[in-house]
Every structure is written in structure tokens, then in C-alpha cells.
Amino acid sequence: MKVIVCVKQIPDPALPGELDPSTNTLKREGKLILDESDSYGVEMALQLVDAAGGGEVALVSMAPNGEVSGLRTALAMGAAQGVLVSDPELAGSDALTTAKVLAAAVQRLGGADLVLAGTESSDGYTGTVPEQMAEVLGLPSVTFAKSVAVDGGSLKVNRQTEAGYDEVTCPLPAVVSVTAGVVEPRYPSFKGIMAAKSKPVDTVTAGDLGVTPTGWAAAGQQITSVTQAPSREAGEVIEDDGEAHVKIVEFLEGLKVI
Amino acid sequence: MTISNIWVFAQAADGGVTTGTLELLTKARSLGGTVSAVVGGDASAVAATLGEYGATRVYATGDLGGALPGAAVASALAAVIDGGDRPDLIMFPQNYEGRDVMARLSVKLDRTVITNNTDVSVDGGSVTVTTPVFGGNTLVATTFSGEGPFLAAFRPKSFAAEAAGGGAAEVVAAPVPDLGSTGGATVTAVHVEESTGPKLDEADVVVSGGRGLGEAEKFSMVDDLAQALKGAAGASRAIVDAGWVPYSMQVGQTGKVVKPNVYIAAGISGATQHMVGMKGSKHIIAINKDAEAPIFGVADLGIVGDVHKVLPKLLEALQGRG
Ligand SMILES: Cc1cc2nc3c(=O)[nH]c(=O)nc-3n(C[C@H](O)[C@H](O)[C@H](O)COP(=O)(O)OP(=O)(O)OC[C@H]3O[C@@H](n4cnc5c(N)ncnc54)[C@H](O)[C@@H]3O)c2cc1C
Ligand SMILES: Nc1ncnc2c1ncn2[C@@H]1O[C@H](COP(=O)(O)O)[C@@H](O)[C@H]1O
Numbered sequence: 001m002k003v004i005v006c007v008k009q010i011p012d013p014a015l016p017g018e019l020d021p022s023t024n025t026l027k028r029e030g031k032l033i034l035d036e037s038d039s040y041g042v043e044m045a046l047q048l049v050d051a052a053g054g055g056e057v058a059l060v061s062m063a064p065n066g067e068v069s070g071l072r073t074a075l076a077m078g079a080a081q082g083v084l085v086s087d088p089e090l091a092g093s094d095a096l097t098t099a100k101v102l103a104a105a106v107q108r109l110g111g112a113d114l115v116l117a118g119t120e121s122s123d124g125y126t127g128t129v130p131e132q133m134a135e136v137l138g139l140p141s142v143t144f145a146k147s148v149a150v151d152g153g154s155l156k157v158n159r160q161t162e163a164g165y166d167e168v169t170c171p172l173p174a175v176v177s178v179t180a181g182v183v184e185p186r187y188p189s190f191k192g193i194m195a196a197k198s199k200p201v202d203t204v205t206a207g208d209l210g211v212t213p214t215g216w217a218a219a220g221q222q223i224t225s226v227t228q229a230p231s232r233e234a235g236e237v238i239e240d241d242g243e244a245h246v247k248i249v250e251f252l253e254g255l256k257v258i
Numbered sequence: 259m260t261i262s263n264i265w266v267f268a269q270a271a272d273g274g275v276t277t278g279t280l281e282l283l284t285k286a287r288s289l290g291g292t293v294s295a296v297v298g299g300d301a302s303a304v305a306a307t308l309g310e311y312g313a314t315r316v317y318a319t320g321d322l323g324g325a326l327p328g329a330a331v332a333s334a335l336a337a338v339i340d341g342g343d344r345p346d347l348i349m350f351p352q353n354y355e356g357r358d359v360m361a362r363l364s365v366k367l368d369r370t371v372i373t374n375n376t377d378v379s380v381d382g383g384s385v386t387v388t389t390p391v392f393g394g395n396t397l398v399a400t401t402f403s404g405e406g407p408f409l410a411a412f413r414p415k416s417f418a419a420e421a422a423g424g425g426a427a428e429v430v431a432a433p434v435p436d437l438g439s440t441g442g443a444t445v446t447a448v449h450v451e452e453s454t455g456p457k458l459d460e461a462d463v464v465v466s467g468g469r470g471l472g473e474a475e476k477f478s479m480v481d482d483l484a485q486a487l488k489g490a491a492g493a494s495r496a497i498v499d500a501g502w503v504p505y506s507m508q509v510g511q512t513g514k515v516v517k518p519n520v521y522i523a524a525g526i527s528g529a530t531q532h533m534v535g536m537k538g539s540k541h542i543i544a545i546n547k548d549a550e551a552p553i554f555g556v557a558d559l560g561i562v563g564d565v566h567k568v569l570p571k572l573l574e575a576l577q578g579r580g
Binding site for chain 1 (some may be wrong): 328329332336340353354357358360362364365368369370371372373374386390391392394395396397398399400401402403404438439440441442443444445446447448449450451462463478487494495496499500501504505506511512519520522537541543545547555556557558559560561562563564567568571572575576579
């Protein structure tokens with residue numbers, strides 16, 4: 001079984017985000033890390049290949065400046081190889097262009113039985129890239145998967161819903177986006193980290209993939225202003241001296257909630 | 259060019275339509291032009307409500323037979339558009355179905371999508387949407403360029419729902435064409451988690467718990483407090499991911515947006531992704547043992563203290579009042 005996982009490489013979310021004042025897009029400079037949202041996909045792919053008794057997990061990623069640190073983390077977890085699309089022409093790409101690029105990268109790897117992605121990235125959270133990729137690739141898709149099992153030529157997915165979950169079947173090949181917390185991503189072992197250094201990463205441009213980031217999709221939007229939202233005034237903060245609950249009761253009484 | 263033809267992706271729920279649908283219809287009709295609703299399913303039961311909120315027409319796919327809506331509804335809509343009714347703007351709710359249909363349609367129409375919006379305005383032929391970033395501290399306005407249809411998704415509770423009193427919308431069939439290789443994802447069973455009390459996104463009081471509760475069993479304190487205040491219990495993603503409570507209780511960017519009269523956050527740090535789901539609450543009470551926790555920045559009443567001490571006493575005091 002061959003599984004391809006989309007892995008986004010993002011600025012460390014622990015650092016405060018910033019907009020580039022010249023382009024008004026999110027700054028994506030410096031060292032990037034593997035988006036935690038995608039570590040679940042990598043783990044699930046490794047488990048599915050294991051359960052299938054063999055196969056390969058490959059990665060696709062689009063990131064600026066030839067960045068591979070996040071890819072290396074996923075390779076250290078156990079993926080075999082990756083395609084990195086890195087191209088200054090792709091700066092400021094919208095979700096649709098990203099999906100076209102990633103779909104082309106999947107094809108460069110010869111396609112797969114299953115393509116996994118995160119439900120939403122931590123820094124962009126458009127949440128549309130996986131479903132857009134599925135459409136570009138002409139594949140069926142299941143979004144918001146809580147669990148995935150392969151059963152012959154099809155998938156059995158428990159798909160999270162607003163009210164609970166649905167059981168969904170889907171023929172392979174397919175694209176599936178997984179939610180956080182579905183599996184426990186493994187920590188790369190020392191051996192894994194060493195091995196990852198020599199695993200192949202095929203670095204390509206949009207042109208190499210035959211994707212021209214032009215047309216309506218590429219020029220479909222323009223940021224026109226950035227303003228500060230009216231901020232909420234912080235109120236009273238008190239230290240609990242054993243009687244703080246009385247304060248809460250008074251506050252609720254004042255609002256006539258009780 | 260002016261914006262004269264707006265579509266709203268409508269969703270059925272409990273025999274009616276979702277509040278989110280009514281919010282979007284209300285906003286759509288304020289933008290001028292005609293409003294059509296699109297429904298992935300049968301629309302006969304909802305055409306009256308959709309009309310009352312401003313839709314003059316409903317495109318309905320008819321029963322989807324368990325197919326996931328993404329590919330099915332997008333294909334049906336693309337066929338209507340190919341057939342000549344070309345909308346200028348299509349408004350989607352920022353949720354599972356809305357996002358999937360919008361994503362598929364964006365590829366079919368080769369148009370960009372803008373998600374996570376909280377506002378939209380029209381000026382002649384141009385459409386501008388507002389998207390909060392960094393936990394809602396910064397508002398980014400983005401104008402669509404090129405030709406429509408412009409595709410935008412809006413967060414719940416971005417607009418107030420108000421009926422306009424129109425007659426039932428005309429139902430027009432928008433059958434799903436053969437999906438070819440993109441079809442096949444089918445729901446075989448539906449599981450609904452039981453919940454009691456008011457709905458999380460409609461309750462007047464919401465009490466949410468986070469990782470600061472320490473362990474799953476301690477969530478009962480949050481449940482009990484919610485019950486004592488006739489409210490609903492919510493949660494941060496940290497404890498949903500940990501499996502303590504179901505996803506339907508998650509408040510935040512990937513969960514529900516709540517705007518209750520009172521929001522009580524117990525053992526929640528106040529990550530930006532949590533705050534976007536609750537910052538609109540009228541009054542916020544936070545209990546956290548870390549005086550530096552970001553949640554205190556939005557709290558009207560902040561208690562620096564241990565939830566295991568404060569919550570039981572608070573419960574006792576409330577129960578003592580009978
Ligand atoms: C793409 C994406 C989407 C996300 N969507 C959401 C979302 O929809 N909703 C959401 O909530 N999060 C979301 N998150 C996760 C978010 O970033 C935080 O990780 C999460 O909100 C943290 O939950 P928490 O506050 O319970 O846990 P922590 O951040 O671990 O905070 C626990 C708090 O409890 C306090 N505490 C500990 N012990 C006690 C005690 N005894 N008494 C009182 N206080 C105590 C600590 O001081 C701390 O502040 C998302 C993240 C990403 C990347
Ligand atoms: N630049 C990228 N490189 C690799 N995968 C991506 C990229 N952007 C998005 N994805 C995938 O698509 C998912 C959803 O992303 P988004 O639509 O940005 O919220 C992510 O969790 C990734 O799996």
C-alpha cells in the first residue's frame with residue numbers, strides 16, 4: 001500500500017504571528033517546523049502501511065526557500081521519501097494554487113492508494129486544500145476523519161460531525177483529511193533522525209510540475225486593509241483567598257443570571 | 259458590473275434549517291440583488307423558511323442517498339452555472355459541509371476561496387470580506403478580483419438572523435450529475451451523541467473546561483456548574499483531543515462559536531484559537547492558576563486560583579441557594 005501525506009512546514013506557532021507590512025500576508029521566514037496538524041497524518045499513514053503488511057509512506061510539501069526541516073521530521077518518523085515544491089513564484093499562493101501544486105507533486109510520485117492531509121493547517125487554516133486536491137486529482141474524498149481503516153479496495157472512515165460521527169465508506173484511491181488527536185504521533189527515534197538525513201527529497205519548482213500559477217485563481221484576491229479590532233477591556237482580576245467563589249456569585253447576581 | 263445575484267448554501271437541521279443558514283440569508287438580502295438558496299437534499303420542507311428569510315429561489319439536488327455533499331453538491335451547482343445562471347457571490351457557512359462544497363466548486367470554477375470571514379460588503383461590482391486573524395485582534399479586509407462567482411465562507415454568528423417575511427421560495431431542481439471517479443464516498447451509519455440541556459451555541463450561560471482540570475473525571479465539575487446555571491458545558495480542544503469529552507463540545511476556531519450572556523472558562527489558557535470562539539460573549543469569567551494566562555486579558559472577572567478549590571465551593575454556594 002502506498003500512502004502520500006501532505007505535510008505543511010510552518011513557522012513555530014509558539015512565536016507570535018506577524019503580517020509582512022509590504023504584502024499583508026503572513027510572514028513565513030526563518031526555520032520552519034512540521035505542522036502538528038500533519039503529524040497525525042504521518043502517524044496514520046505509517047500505521048496503515050504497517051497494517052497492510054507493507055508499502056511506502058511518501059510526503060509532499062510546498063514551502064519557501066527550499067525548507068526541509070519539517071519534512072525531515074516526518075522522514076525521521078518513518079516516511080521513505082518526499083517531494084518539496086519550492087519556488088519564489090509561489091509566494092502568496094492561495095489555497096487553490098496550493099492544491100494544484102500538491103496534486104501535481106502527488107502525480108510526480110506516481111500517485112498513491114491514499115492521500116492523507118490535515119483537516120486544517122495551524123497557520124493558514126483555510127481547511128479547503130485537501131478537498132480541492134481531491135477535485136484536481138479526480139478522486140473521492142472524506143474530510144474530518146477520526147479513524148481510518150483499509151478494507152480491500154475501500155476505506156472505512158469514522159467522520160466527525162457536528163453532532164457525533166458518521167461511518168463512511170469510500171473507494172480507493174482517495175483523499176482523506178484527518179483531525180488532530182486521532183492517533184498519537186510517534187517521536188522520531190535517534191536512528192530515525194540519522195536515517196532521515198539520507199532519505200531522498202526531490203526539490204522542484206512549479207514549472208517542473210507544469211503548474212503555472214497564473215490566471216484568475218492566482219490573482220483572485222487582494223488584501224485591501226488591515227486594522228486592529230476594538231479590543232476587549234480586561235476587567236477585575238483577583239487572587240483566590242478561599243472566598244473567590246463569593247465574588248463569582250455576586251457577579252452572576254449582578255447580571256441576574258441567578 | 260453590480261452584484262445582483264447572490265447564492266447562499268443552506269443546510270437543513272431538525273426539520274428546519276440551521277441558524278447559520280438564516281444568518282447568511284439575512285446578510286445576503288441586505289447586499290442588494292436577488293438571493294437564491296442552494297440545498298443538498300430535498301427542499302420542499304424548507305422552501306417556506308428560506309423564502310421568509312429572503313431567498314426567492316432554491317436550487318435543490320434532491321436526496322443525496324448518503325453521498326457526502328462535497329463532490330455531489332458542487333457538481334450540481336457547477337451544472338446550474340454552466341446552464342447560464344451565474345451567481346456573483348456564493349456565501350457558505352464555515353463548517354464541514356460548507357467548506358467541502360466550496361472547495362470542490364472552487365476547482366470546477368477555477369476561482370479562489372476566502373474562508374473564516376466575519377463580514378462582507380459590496381461596492382458596485384466589488385466584494386470585500388473581513389477575516390479576523392491572530393485570535394481576532396487584527397482584521398484583514400480582502401477584495402475579490404477578477405470575475406465572479408466569488409466564493410466566501412463565514413464563521414457562525416457573524417450576522418444576526420431576521421426574517422423578512424417573504425413568501426415561499428420557488429424550488430428548482432439541480433440534479434447531481436454522474437460524479438465519475440470523484441463519487442463513491444457514502445455515509446453508511448450516523449451516530450449522534452446524546453446531549454441534554456440547552457444547545458452549546460444557543461445557551462445563555464456556557465461553562466467550559468480545559469486541561470487545567472487535570473483529568474477527565476474532573477470535567478463533572480464543569481457539567482455540574484453548567485447544570486446549576488441552566489447553561490451548556492463546553493471545552494477547549496486540548497481536552498477534546500485527549501478524549502475527555504466529545505468534539506461537539508469544542509469551543510473555538512475548529513469548534514463552535516458561542517456568544518452567551520456569561521462564559522465561564524475553567525482551567526483554560528486562552529489560546530487564540532480558543533478565543534475566536536468565545537470572545538464575543540457578553541461577560542467572561544476566567545479561573546486559572548496562572549496570573550499570566552492570556553484568558554485574563556478578555557475576562558471581566560478573573561480569578562487567579564485553583565479550579566479544584568474554586569469550583570466545588572462555587573457549586574456548593576449555588577446549590578445552597580436552591
Ligand atoms: C489549527 C488549530 C485549530 C485549533 N482550534 C481550537 C479550537 O477550536 N478550540 C480550542 O480550544 N483550541 C483550539 N486549538 C488549540 C489551542 O491552540 C490550544 O492548544 C488549546 O486551546 C489549549 O487548551 P487548554 O487551554 O485547555 O490547555 P492549556 O493551554 O494547556 O491550558 C491549561 C491552563 O490551565 C491552567 N491550569 C492548570 N492547572 C490548573 C488548576 N489546578 N486550576 C486552574 N487553572 C489551572 C494553566 O495555567 C493553563 O493556563 C487549535 C489549534 C490549532 C493549531
Ligand atoms: N503548503 C503546504 N504543503 C503541504 N501540505 C499542505 C500545504 N498547505 C496545506 N496543506 C495540507 O492541507 C491541509 C489543510 O490546510 P489548509 O487548507 O491550509 O487549512 C494541511 O493540514 C496540509 O495537510
